[in-house]
Amino acid sequence: MSEATIAVDVTVPPANVPRAVNLPPSSRLPNFVQAAAFLLSPRRTTEYMTRRHGDVFTHRVPVFGNVVTIADPQIAKQLFTANTDDVGNIQPNLSRILGSGSVFALDGAEHKRRRKLLTPPFHGKSIKNYEVIFEEETLREAASWPEGREFESLEPMMRITLNAILRAVFGADGEQLDELRRIIPPWVTLGSKLALLPAPSRTYGRVTPWGRLAAYRRRYDAVIDQLIDTVKADPNFETREDVLTMLLRSTHGDGSAMSRRDIADELLTLLAAGHETTAATLAWALERVSRHPAVLQQLVDEAQTDGNEYRQATLLETQRVRTVIDRAGRHVYSPTFELGEWVIPRGYSMLVDIGHLHGLAEEFEAPERFDPQRFMGKRPSTFAFIPFGGGTRRCVGAAFANVEMDIVLRTVLRHFTIESTTAPDEKVHSRGVAYTPKSGGRVVLRRMAQPLA
Structure with missing residues (x-):
């Protein structure tokens, strides 16, 4: 085997190995301050964060923990059209109020069957x-x-x-x-x-x-x-x-x-x-x-x-x-999930800020x-x-x-x-x-x- 061949073999990444985590920018404020700000005024928090960090950013949200918020239509499209094995319903979700038999509690094939029924x-x-x-x-x-x-x-x-x-x-x-x-x-x-x-x-x-x-x-x-x-x-x-x-x-x-x-x-x-x-x-x-x-x-x-x-x-x-409902969420189930230039790890949630999208001057x-x-x-x-x-x-x-x-x-x-x-x-x-x-x-x-x- 030639030296050139050996070099190529070494640089090819093994199959099925997830990319390294690369999170969107986040605030330097303490986590409890980020959580409190979101709880008191989620819309103002998003406006502040998008001005400081752009249309995709990471922050702490009460109940949901580590969250990536999306305020860009193309990135939202990527999330909404993703494989449901990679991203599912946000956790926790309304099923804790509505019950485990609710469509909100279901993911994957079971969720698809229930939607078809309804x-x-x-x-x-x-x-x-x-x-x-x-x-x-x-x-x-x-x-x-x-x-x-x-x-x-x-x-x-x-x-x-x-x-x-x-x-x-x-x-x-x-x-x-x-x-x-x-x-x-x-x-x-x-x-x-x-x-x-x-x-x-x-x-x-x-x-x-x-x-x-x-x-x-x-x-x-x-x-x-x-x-x-x-x-x-x-x-x-x-x-x-x-x-x-x-x-x-x-x-x-x-x-x-x-x-x-x-x-x-x-x-x-x-x-x-x-x-x-x-x-x-x-x-x-x-x-x-x-x-x-x-x-x-x-x-x-x-x-x-x-x-x-x-x-x-x-x-x-x-x-x-x-x-009226200004956010739609998903949860990362795969080891990592590629979102635009970012790589989000398992366990993170992602929130699409619908209200922000509806006010974009480039769209409206x-x-x-x-x-x-x-x-x-x-x-x-x-x-x-x-x-x-x-x-x-x-x-x-x-x-x-x-x-x-x-x-x-x-x-x-x-x-x-x-x-x-x-x-x-x-x-x-x-x-x-x-x-x-x-x-x-x-x-x-x-x-x-x-x-x-």
Whole structure:
């Protein structure tokens, strides 16, 4: 063997050997200071870090530990399209609130199977069938709205979206659903706040927040058990098309059925994720259009027709300027993960800062301006606008939520006059997981003598 050959052999790296760790830049502040800053104001922390260290940086985050934050669309694309064997759902995640049977708890092939199971009821023809539900629930809630007097729209929107998802999931109404209406709202409010805090080893009874959360869960499980018994006893069980029946009829690869606990966890995920974020976006939409008379007038004109292009653009722009869920996370499972020029080690988490991406001037001209026209006939690059997250973990109910928001806003526009206001913009308020209008999306409405269209 020649000397040249020997030299080449020595310099070729062995197969399957991960590259050396090369982390993005990080702050020199003590870890506890970084964690406290993120806990107090995650958005301001990201703004500060991107100014100092660029669009990819490392820092300490409460609960998640070592985190790489991504504020660049191309790097976000690389993460969202990565092999799911290399990166999975962030740890810990919402499954510690929603339960181990939630889709949030699953990764890899099991996660893919669950998404495939949940997709049909929230797409295509199924969503078309829900449109009448969206309109009915809006009109039912609107019957009690004050006329000509400012009121908070967030809580009414929460009730509309909760009732709509309850009817879609269970296919009917009744006493058990009334109980869920009493349980779910306070549970979501409390769970959203606790989701970003370390979980104690024990709940210490109902005097603590975690104890109250456990008490809500016990009440919820009792209701779901009753509903499962009712549905399984239905003579039309094999032909029902609601989500609960679909889960009851489903089986794992080995032919075994989903456990009641797993079904309860998955339904809780749909109920929690399926109403708070949608309601928050609707409240923001009312807050935004009431401060932009030209936008409002164009919406009113369109509501007299069967069109919805401008209404859809307005909702997209609302999601951009008032991003409700502003981070999507992944966790490194492979020995190392190459992210652009960086090499991230196993055990690190990565957070895509959605809110930051939605405000990039290179992607959105005059990003501080509320301008639905930017979405008329065009869309930004795929990974610059991701209100529902991206990749294999993109929200399974995104299409359902988009249609629901469209129908609810259309119904309001057709039955009420929305008064314009010169009041200052409402500040952004963190409910824990979601960002909502701090004053509740206050609006003044007047009933039309003759509804439009």
